[in-house]
Amino acid sequence: MREAAGKTAAELARENEELRYRLEEAEELIEAVRTGAVDALAIQSPEGPRIFTLEGADHGYRTLIEQMNEGALLLSDDGTILYGNACLASWLGRALEEVIGGKLDAFIPLDFHGYWQTLLGSAWDEGKGKGELPLRSQDGSLRPLSLSMNMLTFHETPVLAVIATDLSAQQAVKAIQARVTEQNAVIARKNEELTRQQQARQAIERVAAEASRMLEGIPQIAWTTDAHGVTTYLNHRWFDFTGAGSFVDLGSQWQEHIFPADAEPSNARWAECLRTGQAFEIEYRFRNHAGEYRWMLGRALPSRNERGEIVQWIGTFTDIHEHKLALERIDQAQRELQVNNEQLTRANVDLDNFIYTASHDLKAPISNIEGLLQALLLELPAHTAQEAEQVPQILRMMQASVDRFKRTIEHLTEVTKLQKEHGSTAATVDLKRLIHEVRLDLQPLVQAAEATVDISVGTCPTISFSEKNLRSIIYNLLSNALKYRSPERPPRVRVSCAVEAGYAVLRVEDNGLGLNLKHDGKKLFAMFQRLHDHVEGTGIGLYMVKKIVENAGGRIEVASQMGVGSTFSVYFRR
Numbered sequence: 001m002r003e004a005a006g007k008t009a010a011e012l013a014r015e016n017e018e019l020r021y022r023l024e025e026a027e028e029l030i031e032a033v034r035t036g037a038v039d040a041l042a043i044q045s046p047e048g049p050r051i052f053t054l055e056g057a058d059h060g061y062r063t064l065i066e067q068m069n070e071g072a073l074l075l076s077d078d079g080t081i082l083y084g085n086a087c088l089a090s091w092l093g094r095a096l097e098e099v100i101g102g103k104l105d106a107f108i109p110l111d112f113h114g115y116w117q118t119l120l121g122s123a124w125d126e127g128k129g130k131g132e133l134p135l136r137s138q139d140g141s142l143r144p145l146s147l148s149m150n151m152l153t154f155h156e157t158p159v160l161a162v163i164a165t166d167l168s169a170q171q172a173v174k175a176i177q178a179r180v181t182e183q184n185a186v187i188a189r190k191n192e193e194l195t196r197q198q199q200a201r202q203a204i205e206r207v208a209a210e211a212s213r214m215l216e217g218i219p220q221i222a223w224t225t226d227a228h229g230v231t232t233y234l235n236h237r238w239f240d241f242t243g244a245g246s247f248v249d250l251g252s253q254w255q256e257h258i259f260p261a262d263a264e265p266s267n268a269r270w271a272e273c274l275r276t277g278q279a280f281e282i283e284y285r286f287r288n289h290a291g292e293y294r295w296m297l298g299r300a301l302p303s304r305n306e307r308g309e310i311v312q313w314i315g316t317f318t319d320i321h322e323h324k325l326a327l328e329r330i331d332q333a334q335r336e337l338q339v340n341n342e343q344l345t346r347a348n349v350d351l352d353n354f355i356y357t358a359s360h361d362l363k364a365p366i367s368n369i370e371g372l373l374q375a376l377l378l379e380l381p382a383h384t385a386q387e388a389e390q391v392p393q394i395l396r397m398m399q400a401s402v403d404r405f406k407r408t409i410e411h412l413t414e415v416t417k418l419q420k421e422h423g424s425t426a427a428t429v430d431l432k433r434l435i436h437e438v439r440l441d442l443q444p445l446v447q448a449a450e451a452t453v454d455i456s457v458g459t460c461p462t463i464s465f466s467e468k469n470l471r472s473i474i475y476n477l478l479s480n481a482l483k484y485r486s487p488e489r490p491p492r493v494r495v496s497c498a499v500e501a502g503y504a505v506l507r508v509e510d511n512g513l514g515l516n517l518k519h520d521g522k523k524l525f526a527m528f529q530r531l532h533d534h535v536e537g538t539g540i541g542l543y544m545v546k547k548i549v550e551n552a553g554g555r556i557e558v559a560s561q562m563g564v565g566s567t568f569s570v571y572f573r574r
Contacts, residue, residue, distance in 0.1 A: 070166070073085070077124060124151065220316040220318050223300075259284060281297070298316070427465070430462060442478060450491070459499060476545050514566055
């Protein structure tokens with residue numbers, strides 16, 4: 001009959017026999033441990049207590065290991081210390097019973113835990129391993145160790161045998177060797193430095209001799225000082241200039257011959273250059289052998305060694321007396337010119353004020369004359385037919401003269417306003433809109449002339465300028481293009497804009513009468529100058545355009561050919 005677990009009585013009997021056999025083995029092992037024939041260690045694990053034993057037959061080997069000057073230990077697969085010798089316990093500063101049974105991790109600094117786990121896993125996987133890491137003693141000190149690990153089997157239980165070698169002595173030896181190497185390197189560097197210094201001194205002596213020959217051959221006064229500014233050399237040009245004897249101390253030569261007022265700023269500048277290493281340059285006066293003070297340009301540069309240290313200064317004095325006098329004459333002329341300009345500016349202001357006042361004061365008399373002419377026309381008695389025809393004609397001529405006079409006064413007023421508006425505030429102006437507005441203002445003239453006006457300003461749709469002044473420019477150029485048209489062809493005017501080298505260039509091109517620029521170019525932009533008499537005008541428009549543009553920092557140019565047409569180009573700063 002089957003039991004509840006499904007086993008037969010025979011199978012249960014065999015299991016009981018096996019359990020009895022194991023119990024007998026355990027009793028024998030306990031007896032051996034009790035009598036000292038076998039060393040054993042019980043380790044608590046998740047599966048229950050585990051017993052690790054070392055048989056007494058290995059007593060000779062254990063004696064050898066205990067007497068070693070190196071640490072020896074056995075580790076389980078989870079890093080538990082199954083065995084450790086006295087040397088290891090002494091390194092850790094603990095009793096042997098405190099070491100055995102614990103985890104080796106407890107004696108390893110936290111920074112090395114990751115490395116130790118990697119090293120331990122590799123040793124178990126490969127059956128052996130080597131590495132270096134420190135163990136912490138009870139007093140907190142660290143001992144660097146070299147670990148050699150091999151996997152062994154005791155009673156069918158795998159363990160990891162570890163031999164630990166103290167690296168402290170080796171590190172001390174390496175430190176001593178490093179210090180010896182460093183000291184040898186210092187000695188070698190000092191020897192090299194002494195050699196370089198000797199070579200440098202020889203090189204300096206050679207260079208000094210060569211420099212002395214060169215400095216004696218230049219036309220300027222030449223001098224040298226040491227790194228602290230003490231004079232070490234003056235060439236013969238100095239003694240020829242001053243007439244001083246070569247027996248005089250070099251260090252006092254400058255102070256004896258420099259102009260007294262120049263001594264303090266010169267010394268201050270020289271001290272600053274010595275402190276900073278900057279190039280020395282100054283103008284001062286020195287007394288020559290005739291007792292006259294002449295202007296000199298003093299310059300000096302520091303000479304440095306291969307380490308960048310200043311070893312001396314090399315300088316020159318260059319006679320600039322005549323040049324200095326010429327500069328003073330130029331400066332005096334500039335001051336006089338400035339005074340003259342200020343006088344001219346005041347004269348221009350006075351002239352503008354006079355023109356403005358005169359034009360304003362003349363308006364009332366002209367208006368009175370115009371009114372008297374009208375009154376005179378009403379009061380004149382009837383005369384003969386011939387006289388009746390002449391009187392109105394004369395009155396019309398007088399009225400025309402009065403009208404021209406009034407327009408001239410208005411233009412003079414505009415000119416004075418233009419002068420006063422110099423530097424008016426600029427604004428961003430829609431160029432296409434403004435041209436269309438001016439074209440509408442000139443529409444009667446466009447229709448009368450049957451003209452075609454093309455507008456192409458897409459390249460620069462806006463211009464930063466005073467809108468009122470820009471309107472005046474466009475109005476004058478466009479009206480001139482229509483008024484001075486050729487009778488041989490329908491007028492065609494093209495207004496365009498382009499960006500060129502930092503300028504917005506507005507061009508008004510026509511196919512009108514054209515101009516002889518070689519003959520009339522200088523009069524073209526002058527005030528009250530007219531080159532064609534068949535069209536009514538005062539000759540003020542182009543003058544005002546040029547003045548407006550130049551006041552804003554721009555310019556106007558014209559290209560023209562007689563009988564072909566003209567192109568006016570106005571350059572506005574962007």
